[in-house]
Amino acid sequence: MSSSPAIKLRVFSLNCWGIRYLSKLCQERFEMIGDLLMKEKHDVVLLQEVWSEKDYLFLKSKLSKSHLYSHYFKSGVIGSGLCVFSRYRILDTFLYRYSVNGYPHMVYHGDWFGGKSVALAIMNIQEVVFHVYVTHLHAEYCREKDQYLPHRVVQAWELAQFIRHTAKTADVVILGGDLNMHPNDLGNRLLRSYTGLRDSFLETETFEGYNGGATLHPENCFSSKCELQPFPNGIRIDYILYKASVGFVVRCERLMTTKGNAPEKNIPYSDHEALTVTIHVRNTTNEDSYLEDLDPELVNVLNEAQMEVKVGINMAEKHRYSSGRMGVLGLVLFLLEVAIALVSFLTTAAEKSFPKLSFYLLGSLAFAVLLVMGILHVFYTVEVRTLQGTVDQMRLAAQQGGAPASLHHL
Amino acid sequence: MSSSPAIKLRVFSLNCWGIRYLSKLCQERFEMIGDLLMKEKHDVVLLQEVWSEKDYLFLKSKLSKSHLYSHYFKSGVIGSGLCVFSRYRILDTFLYRYSVNGYPHMVYHGDWFGGKSVALAIMNIQEVVFHVYVTHLHAEYCREKDQYLPHRVVQAWELAQFIRHTAKTADVVILGGDLNMHPNDLGNRLLRSYTGLRDSFLETETFEGYNGGATLHPENCFSSKCELQPFPNGIRIDYILYKASVGFVVRCERLMTTKGNAPEKNIPYSDHEALTVTIHVRNTTNEDSYLEDLDPELVNVLNEAQMEVKVGINMAEKHRYSSGRMGVLGLVLFLLEVAIALVSFLTTAAEKSFPKLSFYLLGSLAFAVLLVMGILHVFYTVEVRTLQGTVDQMRLAAQQGGAPASLHHL
Numbered sequence: 001m002s003s004s005p006a007i008k009l010r011v012f013s014l015n016c017w018g019i020r021y022l023s024k025l026c027q028e029r030f031e032m033i034g035d036l037l038m039k040e041k042h043d044v045v046l047l048q049e050v051w052s053e054k055d056y057l058f059l060k061s062k063l064s065k066s067h068l069y070s071h072y073f074k075s076g077v078i079g080s081g082l083c084v085f086s087r088y089r090i091l092d093t094f095l096y097r098y099s100v101n102g103y104p105h106m107v108y109h110g111d112w113f114g115g116k117s118v119a120l121a122i123m124n125i126q127e128v129v130f131h132v133y134v135t136h137l138h139a140e141y142c143r144e145k146d147q148y149l150p151h152r153v154v155q156a157w158e159l160a161q162f163i164r165h166t167a168k169t170a171d172v173v174i175l176g177g178d179l180n181m182h183p184n185d186l187g188n189r190l191l192r193s194y195t196g197l198r199d200s201f202l203e204t205e206t207f208e209g210y211n212g213g214a215t216l217h218p219e220n221c222f223s224s225k226c227e228l229q230p231f232p233n234g235i236r237i238d239y240i241l242y243k244a245s246v247g248f249v250v251r252c253e254r255l256m257t258t259k260g261n262a263p264e265k266n267i268p269y270s271d272h273e274a275l276t277v278t279i280h281v282r283n284t285t286n287e288d289s290y291l292e293d294l295d296p297e298l299v300n301v302l303n304e305a306q307m308e309v310k311v312g313i314n315m316a317e318k319h320r321y322s323s324g325r326m327g328v329l330g331l332v333l334f335l336l337e338v339a340i341a342l343v344s345f346l347t348t349a350a351e352k353s354f355p356k357l358s359f360y361l362l363g364s365l366a367f368a369v370l371l372v373m374g375i376l377h378v379f380y381t382v383e384v385r386t387l388q389g390t391v392d393q394m395r396l397a398a399q400q401g402g403a404p405a406s407l408h409h410l
Numbered sequence: 411m412s413s414s415p416a417i418k419l420r421v422f423s424l425n426c427w428g429i430r431y432l433s434k435l436c437q438e439r440f441e442m443i444g445d446l447l448m449k450e451k452h453d454v455v456l457l458q459e460v461w462s463e464k465d466y467l468f469l470k471s472k473l474s475k476s477h478l479y480s481h482y483f484k485s486g487v488i489g490s491g492l493c494v495f496s497r498y499r500i501l502d503t504f505l506y507r508y509s510v511n512g513y514p515h516m517v518y519h520g521d522w523f524g525g526k527s528v529a530l531a532i533m534n535i536q537e538v539v540f541h542v543y544v545t546h547l548h549a550e551y552c553r554e555k556d557q558y559l560p561h562r563v564v565q566a567w568e569l570a571q572f573i574r575h576t577a578k579t580a581d582v583v584i585l586g587g588d589l590n591m592h593p594n595d596l597g598n599r600l601l602r603s604y605t606g607l608r609d610s611f612l613e614t615e616t617f618e619g620y621n622g623g624a625t626l627h628p629e630n631c632f633s634s635k636c637e638l639q640p641f642p643n644g645i646r647i648d649y650i651l652y653k654a655s656v657g658f659v660v661r662c663e664r665l666m667t668t669k670g671n672a673p674e675k676n677i678p679y680s681d682h683e684a685l686t687v688t689i690h691v692r693n694t695t696n697e698d699s700y701l702e703d704l705d706p707e708l709v710n711v712l713n714e715a716q717m718e719v720k721v722g723i724n725m726a727e728k729h730r731y732s733s734g735r736m737g738v739l740g741l742v743l744f745l746l747e748v749a750i751a752l753v754s755f756l757t758t759a760a761e762k763s764f765p766k767l768s769f770y771l772l773g774s775l776a777f778a779v780l781l782v783m784g785i786l787h788v789f790y791t792v793e794v795r796t797l798q799g800t801v802d803q804m805r806l807a808a809q810q811g812g813a814p815a816s817l818h819h820l
Contacts, residue, residue: 071806074799075509077791091810093803094575098510099485115792120575166502166531168579247749360770367774371781381487382525393503396481400501 006251006280009127012042013176013240014274015026016049016138017222018081024222025267029036030055032262033269034062037085041066042276044123045085046134046176049270051114053080059085063239076115082177083133084121092122096162098155099386102148105376111138118159120166128248130282131170135159137187143230147251150312152180153305154390160194160301161393171248172281173197178272183236190305194397198239200252200277208235209257215273219260222271240277247284254278260290302398306391313387320380323373330369337363416618416661416692417536420448423586423650424684425546427632428491430462434632442463442672447495451476452686454533455495455545455652456650459593459680461488461524469495486525492544492587494531502532506572508565509796512548512558515786521558528569531578538691541580544586545569547597553640558721562590563715564800565595570604571803572749581658582691583607585651588682598737600715604706604807607651610662611689619667620644625683629670632681650687656693657694683799712808716801718729723797730790733783740779747773 014117016033017023037045037059045067050056056072063070067085074080084090096118102111105299118135138148138156146152155178166175175197181188191197201213210217214234218225228234244250250409257273295301338358426443427433447455447469455477460466466482477495483505484490488607494500505529512521528545547559547565556562566589577583591598593609603605611623620627624644628635638644643730654660665745667683705711747769 030628071802074795074802076795079789079795090806093577093806094571095799095803096506097700099507113788113794165502166575360773363770364777368777368781371778375785378487378523385484385486385489385525389505392481392484395504396500396503 006282007128009044009048009125009130009254009279009281010040010042011044011132011174011176011240011279012037012040012274013046013134013238014048014270015178015238015272016047017052017272018052018055019269020052020055024160024269026055029267029269030058032232032265032267033057036269037063038066038273040276041087043087043125044130044132044174045133046172046179047083047085048134048136049081050083051081053079056083059075061082064287070122071119073119074119075117077113078115080119080121081136082117083103084134086123086132088123088125088130088331089119090106090123092120094166095119095225096120096158098158099139100151100154100383102151104379105372109139109141112402116155120162122170126257128283129169129171131163131167131173133159133163133173133175133177135179137178137180139180140161147315150261150309150315150387153187153190153308154387155313156191157194157211157305157309157390157394160191163195165171165372170237171245172250173243173245174279176239176275178238180237181287186301186304186308187296189301189340191300192241193301195243197243198250198252200240200242200255200275200279201236203251203252204255206254206278207256209255210259212236213255213257215257215275216271217260219262220268220271220273222268238275240275242277242279244281249284251280251282252277253280299398299401306394306396306398309387309391309394311383313391313406316380316383316387320377320384323376323380325379327370327373327377330366330373334363334366337366414688418542418688419454419535420450420452420686421454421456421542421584421586421650422447422684422686423456423458423544423729424680425458425588425648425682426460426465427680427682428465429460430465433681436465438479439677439679440468441675442675444469446474446672446679446684447473451497453497453535454540455586456542457493457495458496458544458546458588459491460493461491463489468491469493469604479633481529481531483527483529484521487523488525490525490529491546491605492527494529494542494544496531496533496542498533500531500533502530503545504576504603505569506530508547508568509799510561510564510793512561514789515782517549519549522730526565528572530572532580538693539579539581541573541577541583543569543573543583543585543587545585545589546589547588547623549590557725559596560673560719560725560797563600563718564722564797566591566601567715567804569606570601573605573607581654581655582660582687583655586649586685588648590647596711596714596718598710599707602651602783603708603711603819606705607653608660608662610650610652610665610685610689611635611646612664615662616664616718617666617681617751618667619665622664623667625667625685627670627679628682630678630681630683630712631670634681634690634722639770640781648682648685649781650685652687652689654691659692659694659771661690661692663690709808709811712804716804716808719797719801723794723801724791724795726797730794731786733790734785737783737787739782740776740783744773744776744780747776 022389060070069090070085071090071093073082075097098116121132123130138152213236216223217234217236218228235236242250256276260268262269437694441632470480479494479500481503483492508526514522528614531542548562623646625648626633627644628638652660666686670678672679
């Protein structure tokens with residue numbers, strides 16, 4: 001029994017693949033994205049991988065009439081890549097930067113340099129408080145041997161924790177973004193069962209897009225054919241999730257994803273497909289609304305997640321040990337070289353007893369090894385401690401039967 | 411008009427100065443702290459600078475009967491140093507690591523290596539939901555020329571944001587810790603006016619301790635005499651703050667701080683004084699409770715904070731420019747050296763035309779400069795972006811007249 005008219009909301013989410021000078025046809029695609037948003041006038045637009053502030057400012061000026069409000073979230077070396085455009089006033093924002101996010105020395109993977117985060121924007125639409133989250137988790141580069149899996153599980157856990165702790169007074173929670181996880185991956189199950197968020201793809205009344213809701217598809221000319229080889233029908237890694245608190249009901253009327261090339265163009269908007277969801281939020285009497293049942297699977301998922309993070313701790317400890325050992329070797333070699341050099345410098349007789357260039361090159365190498373391994377050792381120490389901290393938190397949650405008191409508020 | 415009996419709660423907070431091998435008489439002091447806590451049986455104990463997990467585990471085993479519940483928060487290279495002991499079950503925890511926290515190359519200041527954070531522990535005491543926060547902000551090393559001021563203001567801002575966003579369903583909020591700020595410092599005013607937290611020192615009915623509530627005092631034999639020279643009566647930088655939400659009233663009956671040496675001992679517990687506060691939480695009818703008035707000063711404080719953070723941005727941009735310039739110089743010199751070395755290697759005739767040792771030392775130096783300046787450049791870039799992000803958030807808050815909708819929930 002509805003007590004007030006429903007609010008209809010159209011939410012858009014896209015990973016824009018906006019790495020200037022590296023992503024193909026970046027400028028052209030941002031113009032296409034701007035045109036699309038201006039024409040479609042979605043209520044809320046959640047963008048990821050807008051790495052350059054210039055591209056954000058371009059969109060902001062282009063959407064100055066259709067979307068009066070926007071926020072660009074800065075974090076990390078090249079930003080978080082996240083931004084929100086909205087037809088409704090953004091009342092408040094908050095950013096949480098994930099505590100682990102790959103490795104700085106994996107320069108070719110690059111995730112570490114983007115300060116991967118989850119961003120919150122709070123809006124009040126017709127007296128209903130919306131907490132809108134946008135995020136982008138660490139990429140999966142090799143599914144068979146995924147060295148980043150523990151990092152992604154920790155990010156999924158922190159995402160769930162952040163939403164649970166900050167959305168307690170929200171009437172409606174919406175999360176959009178590139179989770180870099182397949183629908184049934186551990187992190188995804190953890191996120192859904194711990195927050196109670198529902199997957200619009202599973203809930204929608206009508207769906208338009210690729211079979212299975214794929215958002216990375218071989219038909220998209222920018223997608224990595226090699227990465228998608230085991231998945232000829234594509235994979236679904238971009239999501240719009242939602243939930244309502246007591247007193248509200250959300251109905252997902254329609255989910256639409258783009259399919260490769262943009263209409264009347266010969267290129268797609270991005271290497272990911274864009275999602276557009278139409279939801280109806282209805283105020284209900286208390287009898288009509290439901291109290292979220294706690295997912296009975298939650299404790300199992302929490303235990304599984306702890307196991308995975310512990311694998312990550314083992315790996316990080318091994319890396320820390322190796323880097324420490326290499327650092328010590330570098331130090332010993334460097335000190336030895338310095339000693340020999342000093343002797344040769346003081347006793348000129350020894351001048352010709354060893355080759356010069358190779359000797360000094362070795363010295364430089366030893367010094368570089370010492371420095372780099374020292375930094376890596378510190379880095380892995382941080383990783384070990386962060387992962388340990390996460391396991392502690394997960395253990396606490398599992399002890400509570402996955403039902404901390406605070407969850408009941410959501 | 412009270413509708414149920416008041417809850418009496420004793421909360422303890424201490425910066426333990428627990429840097430193993432560096433802090434004086436560390437082990438002895440932790441034993442004294444353990445004895446005190448076991449004897450006093452405070453309801454909630456908030457400790458900072460418990461850098462070694464061994465010290466935490468020592469306290470945990472010592473307090474296994476008096477304080478059944480505890481949590482140690484891990485973060486950063488040597489941890490966050492934060493832990494909570496409680497007589498009541500800790501239902502849930504969450505940790506937020508500040509996005510800026512000094513510089514890694516300021517090794518002798520060391521703050522960067524501790525992952526300075528704010529930790530949240532949620533407890534349900536007699537059906538009243540307590541959100542208990544403990545934190546430790548970046549130290550102030552030189553009040554006259556405080557290069558860390560923008561970092562501390564950003565930390566105070568993030569602390570306030572974290573509390574506002576996570577405490578919306580709390581009945582009572584308690585924050586304890588070493589804020590490293592004098593009572594009227596900008597960050598402190600920002601924190602108090604943005605969250606509505608009240609300072610127990612200003613609210614308490616009875617107070618025992620040094621005049622002015624000093625928690626760093628020259629009489630404490632571990633305190634830095636040099637740092638306290640301009641303040642012969644000590645300074646107050648450790649706090650217990652609190653607030654109640656609608657429907658509850660908190661009365662602060664007593665605040666007590668230690669005064670130097672522990673009873674019957676010839677040393678104090680730490681270089682900081684410990685705080686013990688006794689509060690009474692009372693459930694009230696709605697008419698009786700008060701809605702927090704928004705601090706009319708908030709917009710001014712927000713503007714002042716923006717100015718300060720902008721000073722920080724200028725400073726970080728200058729540092730970034732200098733490190734970039736030095737890095738380029740290092741690169742040019744290094745390439746030059748490599749070129750000369752190659753020429754001298756290929757044409758043995760040139761062998762004796764320049765001195766060997768100094769040449770190669772210069773090469774190593776150039777390489778080291780290149781490497782270190784490269785890393786610093788990345789670091790300063792992160793700092794600039796983080797500070798810019800903070801200014802954006804502060805501007806948004808000031809535009810809302812300092813009263814984002816979500817604040818009303820607290």
